[in-house]
Amino acid sequence: ISNVGSAAMYGGLFAVLVLLVFLRNFRSTSIIAAAIPVSIIATFALIYFGGFTLNLMTLGGLALGVGMLVDNAIVVLENITRLRDQGLEPKPAAIGGAEEVTGAIIASTMTTLAIFVPLVFMRGMAGEMFKQLAFVVSFALLCSLGVAMTLIPMLSSKYLKPVDSSTWTGRGLIHKLFRASEAAFDRLENNYRSVLHFALDHRLLVVLTAVVILGGSIAMVPLVGTELMPQADEGEVRMDVEMEVGTRIDVLDRTMQQIEAIVNDEIGDDLESAVAMVGGGMRRVASSHAGSMRISLKPQNQRTRSSEEIADALRDRLNHIPGATIRTRAGQGLFFLRRTMGGTERVEVQIRGYDLETADMLAERIRAIVEGTAGVTDAQVSRDAGSPERIVRVDRDKAEAMNVSVQDVAEMLQTVLSGTRAGNFRQGGDEFPIRVQVREAERMALRELLDLTVTNANGEQVVLRNLVDVAPREGPTQIERLDQERITSVRANITGRDLGSVLADIRGELRDVPTPRGFSVGYGGDYEEQQETFRELLLGLVLALVLVYIVMACLYESLRDPFVVMFSVPLAFIGVVLMLFLTGTTLNMQSYIGGIMLGGIVVNNAILLVDYTNLLRRRDGMPMRQAIEEAGRRRLRPILMTALTTVFGLTPLALGLGEGGKAQAPMARAVIGGLISSTLITLVVVPVVYSLFERKLRHAAPETAEVAENRENAL
Numbered sequence: 001i002s003n004v005g006s007a008a009m010y011g012g013l014f015a016v017l018v019l020l021v022f023l024r025n026f027r028s029t030s031i032i033a034a035a036i037p038v039s040i041i042a043t044f045a046l047i048y049f050g051g052f053t054l055n056l057m058t059l060g061g062l063a064l065g066v067g068m069l070v071d072n073a074i075v076v077l078e079n080i081t082r083l084r085d086q087g088l089e090p091k092p093a094a095i096g097g098a099e100e101v102t103g104a105i106i107a108s109t110m111t112t113l114a115i116f117v118p119l120v121f122m123r124g125m126a127g128e129m130f131k132q133l134a135f136v137v138s139f140a141l142l143c144s145l146g147v148a149m150t151l152i153p154m155l156s157s158k159y160l161k162p163v164d165s166s167t168w169t170g171r172g173l174i175h176k177l178f179r180a181s182e183a184a185f186d187r188l189e190n191n192y193r194s195v196l197h198f199a200l201d202h203r204l205l206v207v208l209t210a211v212v213i214l215g216g217s218i219a220m221v222p223l224v225g226t227e228l229m230p231q232a233d234e235g236e237v238r239m240d241v242e243m244e245v246g247t248r249i250d251v252l253d254r255t256m257q258q259i260e261a262i263v264n265d266e267i268g269d270d271l272e273s274a275v276a277m278v279g280g281g282m283r284r285v286a287s288s289h290a291g292s293m294r295i296s297l298k299p300q301n302q303r304t305r306s307s308e309e310i311a312d313a314l315r316d317r318l319n320h321i322p323g324a325t326i327r328t329r330a331g332q333g334l335f336f337l338r339r340t341m342g343g344t345e346r347v348e349v350q351i352r353g354y355d356l357e358t359a360d361m362l363a364e365r366i367r368a369i370v371e372g373t374a375g376v377t378d379a380q381v382s383r384d385a386g387s388p389e390r391i392v393r394v395d396r397d398k399a400e401a402m403n404v405s406v407q408d409v410a411e412m413l414q415t416v417l418s419g420t421r422a423g424n425f426r427q428g429g430d431e432f433p434i435r436v437q438v439r440e441a442e443r444m445a446l447r448e449l450l451d452l453t454v455t456n457a458n459g460e461q462v463v464l465r466n467l468v469d470v471a472p473r474e475g476p477t478q479i480e481r482l483d484q485e486r487i488t489s490v491r492a493n494i495t496g497r498d499l500g501s502v503l504a505d506i507r508g509e510l511r512d513v514p515t516p517r518g519f520s521v522g523y524g525g526d527y528e529e530q531q532e533t534f535r536e537l538l539l540g541l542v543l544a545l546v547l548v549y550i551v552m553a554c555l556y557e558s559l560r561d562p563f564v565v566m567f568s569v570p571l572a573f574i575g576v577v578l579m580l581f582l583t584g585t586t587l588n589m590q591s592y593i594g595g596i597m598l599g600g601i602v603v604n605n606a607i608l609l610v611d612y613t614n615l616l617r618r619r620d621g622m623p624m625r626q627a628i629e630e631a632g633r634r635r636l637r638p639i640l641m642t643a644l645t646t647v648f649g650l651t652p653l654a655l656g657l658g659e660g661g662k663a664q665a666p667m668a669r670a671v672i673g674g675l676i677s678s679t680l681i682t683l684v685v686v687p688v689v690y691s692l693f694e695r696k697l698r699h700a701a702p703e704t705a706e707v708a709e710n711r712e713n714a715l
Contacts (some may be wrong), residue, residue, distance in 0.1 A: 018645045270304075
């Protein structure tokens with residue numbers, strides 16, 4: 001939690017530094033930066049009154065939104081500054097500058113909030129995990145909108161001064177840096193206007209290029225692995241130790257001492273503490289043949305190896321201990337959910353069927369396939385080897401000949417082994433059951449048990465040996481059931497590979513394994529949870545995009561402009577795939593949520609372009625092409641500022657430093673990659689798409705007018 005809180009703090013500092021680089025004015029930077037603490041402090045009120053706690057989700061939401069909290073303030077202040085530079089007085093400039101962009105910032109904020117609505121009502125694991133995050137980010141953005149519309153104009157009217165170019169004509173270093181940076185920004189804006197001019201002359205080429213790049217990124221999706229949750233370094237290593245069923249506990253204790261010596265030697269100074277349990281694993285029923293160990297490591301910045309590397313090293317050394325099966329894993333999963341079956345492994349193949357012997361044979365064959373898959377470790381069958389037992393079968397023919405019923409034999413064995421209730425003893429108002437049982441029956445040898453007698457219907461004593469047949473066999477230590485069916489699971493851990501690719505290899509191998517009649521093979525564990533969660537997230541993504549379009553349509557009172565803006569959404573997919581691929585990040589629940597959030601973030605830049613283009617055409621009467629180029633030139637700097645503050649604000653979170661730091665790193669990486677690609681491509685593609693739709697509308701207008709005139713004449 002402290003690492004995520006630090007990421008939020010450093011992200012805010014980076015965002016302020018970006019503002020300082022663009023604005024080159026401490027007053028302007030301070031005015032905008034005021035939106036961060038005000039919004040965050042107000043959000044803590046929501047956390048308190050909403051009954052939330054400071055956890056990875058709430059703090060992660062603040063870290064995720066810290067770069068976006070200044071977006072609205074940037075747009076407002078940039079517009080106020082432009083009006084001040086044109087000679088307006090402070091108060092009229094503040095009012096007019098805020099009024100011009102009010103519609104744009106409300107639209108951009110509402111579209112971002114619309115993204116989080118499906119997360120609040122989402123079911124399953126994703127809904128439970130991200131509900132608080134959605135509330136925190138949404139409330140923080142609402143606060144930032146209120147700050148941008150009230151506090152920023154007020155502070156601007158009081159403390160913002162217009163930049164006098166004569167002030168920066170000196171020869172000092174600061175003066176030179178300001179002139180150089182201003183010239184660089186001017187060249188950037190003019191070059192962007194030239195790029196727009198070229199793009200508007202070659203609309204078809206621009207659109208086809210964007211489509212080709214998008215198609216290439218879609219083709220790269222199989223190269224990005226999939227899993228349920230990212231594997232974070234939690235500073236823990238866990239081990240389950242099992243020996244043969246029936247092993248004495250003193251033998252297991254000696255083995256555990258040997259394991260402890262290897263652990264101390266291998267981990268060395270990186271070891272914080274270790275707790276061993278003898279006579280029952282972390283997830284199994286207590287028994288004399290099973291044990292477990294939980295190893296706590298020093299903080300990540302105080303050791304040279306990750307928990308996964310330490311687990312791999314221990315696994316190599318512990319595999320040579322004779323008579324023991326040792327399964328080693330790094331941590332237990334940051335967001336581990338205890339399932340009904342009690343498994344903690346990431347891979348689980350489920351065999352459903354009634355016959356236990358057939359299930360065991362099929363499970364062993366599947367276990368061999370799973371164990372031979374690259375990246376799989378510690379493959380095991382969920383049901384232990386059978387415990388030794390004796391089956392006593394009554395010979396009905398002999399029993400009938402000796403006038404003894406099966407019930408008589410069963411009741412005699414019950415009395416000897418577990419006791420029979422013979423009555424009750426009452427004393428002082430208390431009642432105690434009287435149980436009749438042979439003394440030290442558990443110590444009797446089988447031959448002594450068979451020498452006991454049972455009374456037949458004639459009152460004669462018949463030796464038990466003459467009535468029964470005894471056969472040795474192994475019986476199950478436990479029978480697992482799921483959905484009212486007997487189930488046997490093959491479970492395993494993963495190292496060095498993602499869950500999706502491992503399951504794909506296993507599924508391919510299992511296609512050649514014949515399934516007996518009455519049996520079925522399925523997949524559980526993380527894969528089952530992943531499929532269910534991804535279905536929920538896909539539905540959430542579709543609903544979020546629909547809500548974004550509806551919100552923009554309501555604000556614009558148009559169906560065309562929101563449709564143009566929505567073209568920026570698929571362009572974000574390009575950066576998401578590239579970022580996940582280049583950073584070795586899988587497509588998991590966190591990165592999926594980041595992709596959903598992009599649907600409301602990336603449209604903000606397109607909203608600024610389209611909204612300001614319409615403003616120039618409506619207010620100043622500019623032709624369409626001139627308005628597009630001029631809007632792009634004027635809005636380039638605030639677009640870059642809002643994008644870069646979000647990117648740099650998320651950078652500390654994306655680095656995933658410290659224990660648990662990798663938990664939310666995929667979300668930040670997905671947002672950064674998608675925002676970068678969408679910003680760069682949107683600056684060219686959205687104006688082109690806007691011009692295409694406006695051109696079609698202009699060509700269609702005369703025809704529409706003519707049709708209307710004919711209709712009036714006909715009437």
